[in-house]
Amino acid sequence: MEYFLELFFGGLTRGSIYALLALGYTMVYGIIQLINFAHGEIYMIGAFTALIAASALSMLGLDGWSLLAIAGLAAVIYSAAYGFTLEKIAYKPLRKAPRLSPLISAIGMSIFLQNYVLLAQTSDFLSFPALIDEFPFMEDVTIIRSSELVIISVTALSTALLTIFIKFTGIGKAMRAVAQDRIMAMLLGVKVDRVISVTFIIGSALAAVGGVLISSHVGQINFYIGFIAGIKAFTAAVLGGIGSLPGAVLGGLVLGWTESFATGYVSSDYEDVFAFGLLVFILIFKPSGILGRSSAEKV
């Protein structure tokens, strides 16, 4: 039972990171029907920003939770700025182009950002400080570690805040309107450009949160970490039903658990086989994903 719980929380932790990233994919897709392939890179940039900020701040003598909070905030702001700029540079000029063009642009931005960090920082792996302190009361608990608990809680909190934001604020309402019908929303006076920018900012901020948390958890980063995480999170978003916010979270968790249990009870050799096998299986029976709504193509 203990083994099961350890795998459960391990999967939940990994799934939370996937979920934070998948939210960004799904929000952008919901609003402009674009797969933002550069999203994984935003996550990586968030982690790098936190590392730089944390190194600078710890030299000033800060430590513990304040260090995590300030470094995390710096990462969120910086990544959000990147997300905002990314949209303005790479996607906005292509808003009226065929759907394939922004997709190619996204892949290009992904490669560009990876290489930019490679050149501006380093190709080496870097050690990432453990920003999350061990809780004293967790001393004797073996099934879950403090950093895992923090990752799971932060994800839950972020998801809750996002839901409130979408449901109850004006801009949230505008986002839902644009997602339903962009042209109609525009005709009714919704500032579509602003809504899209806000979407990118929120998505990027969530990705940065994920990047900082997981890097602190595993203790290392390099310029390439966004790639695999991005692919997995995209898978999670499709699994849960792309365009659906609860779907992205559910997809992330299901993927995390599948990988964790597949490793724990079968073999880690087949971790990815199980993850993608599950995706295929679900898409056969529910082509629009677990919580996705099958919408008729607009004519």
Place this chain on the structure above:
Amino acid sequence: MKIMNSFLTVLVMVLSAAPVFALDTIKLGVAGAHTGDLASYGIPSLNAARLVVADRNAKGGILGKQVDILAEDDVCKPEVAANVATKLVSQDVALVLGHICSGATKAALTLYKDAGKIIMSSSATNVELTKSGVYPNFFRTISPDDAQAMLQVEFAVNTLKVKKVAIVHDKGDYGKGLAEFAKGFFGKKGVPPVLFEGITPGAVDYSAIVQKIKSSGADAVVYGGYHPEAAKIISTMKKKKMKAVFISDDGVRDDTFIKVAGKYAEGVYATGPIDTSKNAMAIEAIEKHKKTYASDPGAFYLNAYAAAICLLEAIEKAGSTDSEAISKALRGTWFDTPLGKISFDERGDALGIGFAMYQVVKGRYAEVGK
């Protein structure tokens, strides 16, 4: 016509007399890729042989005879290697330094064996060449492919007294290859692995596999792969307060590993090549190459340099070019070479070269055993 005939007679006499003069030299065949794609692996060995021989000849040769090099190019192709072997045997070489590639070496070996010729390679790492026991005439001054795994297993079982072992690898050629050798050796030692699994490099975290290692009750983890994953696994293990020792390979015996894993690297074992950079003979050999060829020596240079020294010394020691006597001398003598003091075991693998076990002590790799 008559004049022509007598001319031919003279010519035949001169030619048949030639081997009589040649008996005054000892012929050393040097076979390997000297042209083609893989020439960069073969040329350094040829250069090494030339330098060692020139050095020796200047000091009066061996057993009072000068040494002659017969260089033959096999372009690392098995079929060409067989021709080269036939040619060298027919020219009655005393010994052969080569070949370079394992495939070519294997193809040539039977021919040398039938002719009773000793051959020593500086670069053929295929395990079967020595372990099969089929080629008693074969020696090498490089570690076989499974040497690291062998060292890991011996160290784990004999020194660390490991009872239960988990083997993890990164599914790559290098990591998985080593892990499979280690699995075989552990089995032979009576410590069959409780876990043998591959992980996906670059995954977000490895908590599930670490959990699995923990519940398997292993007291040692042998990891085949590179340092980024090793750093993630060892830090996750230490954070979960696991006591199991972590043993890895050359891919982890890298200062980047210590830098990334930080305090969690402490106590980790890793095999790595024995350090020859401070060996006086190695420094001298490299200087010589730079002076003679105006370039840095390439791959396997020191191995070939050591091989040439061993071969020539063995003739000296044996007192003749008789193969039996030479192979006895090779197995029974410790030679001073740029790779350190080396000798050869029953199968023809060199002793005293290759890998050593290192451990991270106070943030640095320190040698703890050979």
